[in-house]
Amino acid sequence: MTRTVDGEHLVGQPIDRIDGPAKTTGGARFSAEHAYPGLTHAALVPATVSRGRITAIDTAAAAAVPGVITVLTHGNAPKLNPPKRPTPANLSTLVSGTQVNYLNTDEVHWDGQPVAVVVAETSHAAREAAALVHVSYERLPAVVDFAAEEPNAVAQKGNPVMPGSAKKGDADAALAVAPVTVDARYTTPQHHHNALEPHATTAVWQGDELTVHDSTQSITWLRKHLALRFGVPEAKVRVLAPFVGGGFGGKGFAWPGTIIAVLAARATGRPVRLLLTREDVHRAVGARTPSAQRVALGADTGGRLTALVHTSVTRTSRVGGQPEQVTAPAQHLYDATNIRTAQSQTTLDWMPNTSMRAPGDAIGSFALESAIDELAGELGIDPVELRMRNEPERNPIDGKRFSHRMLREAYALGARRFGWENRSPEPRSTRDGRWLVGMGVATAYHPAMQFTANVTVRLAADGTVTVRCGFQEMGMGNATVQAQIAADALGVPFEAVRVEYGDSALPASVMAGGSMQTSTVAGSVLAACGKLTRRLSTLARRTGMQGRTPTEILTAARVPFIDAAVGSDTRLGALAGQARMLAKVVRDQRTWAKAACGAHFCEVRVDADTGEVRVSRWTAAFDVGRVINRKTAFSQLRGGIVMGIGMALFEEALVDRRTGRIMNPSLSGYHVPVHADVPPIDIACLDEPDPTMPLGILGVGEVGITGVAAAIANAIHHATGSRIRDLPITPDKLVT
Known part of the structure; x- marks a missing residue:
C-alpha cells in the first residue's frame, strides 16, 4: 500500500512534470546545446550509390573552405574496432544500428551511408564543405526493390x-x-522517425577519457558500445542525456552520427558537435x-x-x-x-x-x-x-x-x-x-515486459529523498512518476524527492523502449524504498522513536542519512544483473501472457x-x-x-x-x-x-x-x- 504523510496517495495523481519549467523557459540543454572551449562542428557526406566501393574521394575543394579543420574519410580516419555481432549474452551488442565500421571501409552498403565527415569552426562552413566533397565509386549490383x-x-x-x-x-x-x-x-x-529533436551528439576527449552528450534512449548500452568501438575502458566513458526531445525507437541504437562525432573528436583533439539535418535522419538512421x-x-x-x-x-x-x-x-x-x-x-x-x-x-x-x-x-x-x-x-x-x-x-x-x-x-x-x-x-x-535497473535511494535527516538511476527521459515524464512512487513509498511530500537521471555515471538502467522503463525502474525504486523503511524501523526501535517522522528518527539516531541500493554496477554485479534479467524475462514469457x-x-x-x-x-x-x-x-x-x-x-x-x-x-x-x-x-x-x-x-x-x-x-x-x-x-x- 502506498502512502504519504498526509494520508493521500500521490500515485495516480496528475502531477505536473518536474522538468516542465526547464523545458518551457529554455533552461533545459539538449545534446547539441552544450558549449565547450574550442568546440567544432561536423557535417556528414552521404554515399550516392546503394552498393559499391569507393575508388576516389576528392576533398580539395572542401578543405579550401574557410574554417574547415579536416575532412575525414576511410583513408585518414582513426581506426575503430568493428561492432560485434548482436548476441543476448552481451546486450550492449544489440545497440549497434548497423554492422558497418564507419569511415574504416571503402565499402558502401546503402544510399546515404556516411562516407566522409567535415569538421569546421562553424556549422555553416562544415555543411558548405560537405557539399563540395566528390566521391567516385565502383558500382556493384544492388537489390533495392522491396516489392x-x-x-x-x-x-x-x-x-x-x-x-x-x-x-x-x-x-x-x-x-x-x-x-x-x-x-x-x-x-x-x-x-521514418521525425522527433522534435533530430539526432545530435557532442563529443569531448580528454586524454583517453570520453564525454558524450547524445540524444540516446539507451545510455547504459551506448556507453558499453562506445567503449568497445574506441578501445577504452568502460569506466573512461561518460554518456549524458538528461533531456531527449523524443525518440520513438529511432534513438535506441547507435547510428553513424554518434560514432563519427566521437571519431572526429579523437582525430582533431577538439570537442565536436554533430547535429543531423532532417535529411540526415532519413538517410543515416534506421526506419x-x-x-x-x-x-x-x-x-x-x-x-x-x-x-x-x-x-x-x-x-x-x-x-x-x-x-x-x-x-x-x-x-x-x-x-x-x-x-x-x-x-x-x-x-x-x-x-x-x-x-x-x-x-x-x-x-x-x-x-x-x-x-x-x-x-x-x-x-x-x-x-x-x-x-x-x-x-x-x-x-x-x-x-x-x-x-x-x-x-x-x-x-x-x-x-x-x-x-x-x-x-x-x-x-x-x-x-x-x-x-x-x-x-x-x-x-x-x-x-x-519488466527488465532490471540499478537504483540507489537516500533518505536524509532533513526529510529529503534522492533517487539516483541512469534512466532516460524523452518527454514521457518518468522522473516525475518515479518521484511520486518514492514519495508514496517513504511517506514524504512529493516536493521532498529529487530524482537524478540521464547520466551513465548513475546506476545503470534499462533502455527507454518496449514500454518497459517505467515498470522496471519502479520495481527497483520500490525495493530500495522497502530497504530504507526496514532500516528506519530498526533505528526507530533502537532510539525509542517508533511512530515518529523520518527526520525525527534520523536526528535521534544522529545519522545524517541512510542509503539503500538495488543492483550493482561492478563487473560481477552487472553480469549477475543481466543473468537475473534474462531469467526473469524468459520465466515471465513461459508463465504469463x-x-x-x-x-x-x-x-x-x-x-x-x-x-x-x-x-x-x-x-x-x-x-x-x-x-x-x-x-x-x-x-x-x-x-x-x-x-x-x-x-x-x-x-x-x-x-x-x-x-x-x-x-x-x-x-x-x-x-x-x-x-x-x-x-x-x-x-x-x-x-x-x-x-x-x-x-x-x-x-x-x-x-x-x-x-x-x-x-x-x-x-x-x-x-x-x-x-x-x-x-x-x-x-x-x-x-x-
Missing part, C-alpha cells in the same frame, strides 16, 4: 521473446471449409520496415472464428536490422480454433530497419483489425460484438494465463463514451453536406468529391494496469494516437525502386500530422493493476498507436463503402 523481392523472402528467425511463427491446429484446412471467409492482402510503407501482409479469417455463421492466418513479409539489410513481430497481435487477441502465423524477411541493400513505436504490433494490428472489421461486414454482425464473441479466456496459442486482461471492460467503457450505439450499420449511410461520415473501431494491444490493451473508436469525414479525410472525433479506452500519473500517461496515449493518424493518412517514404534512394527525406515531403489533422481525443483508463507487475504497471508508451490505422481505415469504409488495404490512405485511393 520485387517479396517472393524471395525467407522465414524470419525467432527467439524466446519474439517468436517468428506460431501454430495451433490446421488453420489452412479450417479456412478451406469455413462458411464465411475473408482473405486479403495489406501493405504498409517505410516509415520502420515496409510490410506486405496476408490475413485470412474463417468463421461459422454465428461469428465464431474457426481459422486465423496472418503472414507477413518485411525487410532487413545486409548490414543489420531489427526483426518485426508483425503477427504478434494475431497470436493473442482472438480465440480462433485454428491459428497459423508466420513472418518472413527479404534482405536488401538499404539502411537497416529499426524499432519504431510499437515495432511490428503497429503495422500488424492494421492488417488484423481491418480484416476483423471486414469479416463483421460479411457476417452482418456489429464489429464490437464480433470481437467480444471471440475474446479468449486464455492465451489462444499456448493456453497460458493472462496476467491481467480487461478488454471487454475497455470496449464497454469506450463504446459508452463514444456513443457507438448511434452508429448506422450500413456503409455510406450517413452524410453531412458534402461530407460522408463513418465510424470505426479497432483493438489496441502491446506486450508488457502480459499485455496492455484497449479499444479505439473514431469518427471520420470524407469529402465525397475530393477524397479528403478528416478525423473528427476520437475516444479510446485502455487497460494499461495501474496509472501512476494521469496527466503524463494520457499524454503518452494521445501521442500514440496522433502518430497512428500519421501512419494511416500521411506517412510514406518514397523510395526509388531503381536506386534505393529516399526521394522525400524531409518534412516538406514526408508528411506528419499537424494540429489541424488532430481531433479532440477522449482518453479513459480502467486503472486496474496487473498483480504480476510493480505497482501493477503495464506501460503506456506504445499501446496507443496500435489499432489506430485500422480504426481509421474501418471508419473510412463505413463512410464511403471503399475498403483501402494499403497505407497511407490518401485521397487518390478514394476517388479512383
Whole structure:
C-alpha cells in the first residue's frame, strides 16, 4: 500500500512534470546545446550509390573552405574496432544500428551511408564543405526493390521473446471449409522517425577519457558500445542525456552520427558537435520496415472464428536490422480454433530497419483489425460484438494465463463514451453536406515486459529523498512518476524527492523502449524504498522513536542519512544483473501472457468529391494496469494516437525502386500530422493493476498507436463503402 504523510496517495495523481519549467523557459540543454572551449562542428557526406566501393574521394575543394579543420574519410580516419555481432549474452551488442565500421571501409552498403565527415569552426562552413566533397565509386549490383523481392523472402528467425511463427491446429484446412471467409492482402510503407529533436551528439576527449552528450534512449548500452568501438575502458566513458526531445525507437541504437562525432573528436583533439539535418535522419538512421501482409479469417455463421492466418513479409539489410513481430497481435487477441502465423524477411541493400513505436504490433494490428472489421461486414454482425464473441479466456496459442486482461471492460467503457450505439450499420449511410461520415473501431494491444535497473535511494535527516538511476527521459515524464512512487513509498511530500537521471555515471538502467522503463525502474525504486523503511524501523526501535517522522528518527539516531541500493554496477554485479534479467524475462514469457490493451473508436469525414479525410472525433479506452500519473500517461496515449493518424493518412517514404534512394527525406515531403489533422481525443483508463507487475504497471508508451490505422481505415469504409488495404490512405485511393 502506498502512502504519504498526509494520508493521500500521490500515485495516480496528475502531477505536473518536474522538468516542465526547464523545458518551457529554455533552461533545459539538449545534446547539441552544450558549449565547450574550442568546440567544432561536423557535417556528414552521404554515399550516392546503394552498393559499391569507393575508388576516389576528392576533398580539395572542401578543405579550401574557410574554417574547415579536416575532412575525414576511410583513408585518414582513426581506426575503430568493428561492432560485434548482436548476441543476448552481451546486450550492449544489440545497440549497434548497423554492422558497418564507419569511415574504416571503402565499402558502401546503402544510399546515404556516411562516407566522409567535415569538421569546421562553424556549422555553416562544415555543411558548405560537405557539399563540395566528390566521391567516385565502383558500382556493384544492388537489390533495392522491396516489392520485387517479396517472393524471395525467407522465414524470419525467432527467439524466446519474439517468436517468428506460431501454430495451433490446421488453420489452412479450417479456412478451406469455413462458411464465411475473408482473405486479403495489406501493405504498409517505410516509415521514418521525425522527433522534435533530430539526432545530435557532442563529443569531448580528454586524454583517453570520453564525454558524450547524445540524444540516446539507451545510455547504459551506448556507453558499453562506445567503449568497445574506441578501445577504452568502460569506466573512461561518460554518456549524458538528461533531456531527449523524443525518440520513438529511432534513438535506441547507435547510428553513424554518434560514432563519427566521437571519431572526429579523437582525430582533431577538439570537442565536436554533430547535429543531423532532417535529411540526415532519413538517410543515416534506421526506419520502420515496409510490410506486405496476408490475413485470412474463417468463421461459422454465428461469428465464431474457426481459422486465423496472418503472414507477413518485411525487410532487413545486409548490414543489420531489427526483426518485426508483425503477427504478434494475431497470436493473442482472438480465440480462433485454428491459428497459423508466420513472418518472413527479404534482405536488401538499404539502411537497416529499426524499432519504431510499437515495432511490428503497429503495422500488424492494421492488417488484423481491418480484416476483423471486414469479416463483421460479411457476417452482418456489429464489429464490437464480433470481437467480444471471440475474446479468449486464455492465451489462444499456448493456453497460458493472462496476467491481467480487461478488454471487454475497455470496449464497454469506450463504446459508452463514444456513443457507438448511434452508429448506422450500413456503409455510406450517413452524410453531412458534402461530407460522408463513418465510424470505426479497432483493438489496441502491446506486450508488457519488466527488465532490471540499478537504483540507489537516500533518505536524509532533513526529510529529503534522492533517487539516483541512469534512466532516460524523452518527454514521457518518468522522473516525475518515479518521484511520486518514492514519495508514496517513504511517506514524504512529493516536493521532498529529487530524482537524478540521464547520466551513465548513475546506476545503470534499462533502455527507454518496449514500454518497459517505467515498470522496471519502479520495481527497483520500490525495493530500495522497502530497504530504507526496514532500516528506519530498526533505528526507530533502537532510539525509542517508533511512530515518529523520518527526520525525527534520523536526528535521534544522529545519522545524517541512510542509503539503500538495488543492483550493482561492478563487473560481477552487472553480469549477475543481466543473468537475473534474462531469467526473469524468459520465466515471465513461459508463465504469463502480459499485455496492455484497449479499444479505439473514431469518427471520420470524407469529402465525397475530393477524397479528403478528416478525423473528427476520437475516444479510446485502455487497460494499461495501474496509472501512476494521469496527466503524463494520457499524454503518452494521445501521442500514440496522433502518430497512428500519421501512419494511416500521411506517412510514406518514397523510395526509388531503381536506386534505393529516399526521394522525400524531409518534412516538406514526408508528411506528419499537424494540429489541424488532430481531433479532440477522449482518453479513459480502467486503472486496474496487473498483480504480476510493480505497482501493477503495464506501460503506456506504445499501446496507443496500435489499432489506430485500422480504426481509421474501418471508419473510412463505413463512410464511403471503399475498403483501402494499403497505407497511407490518401485521397487518390478514394476517388479512383
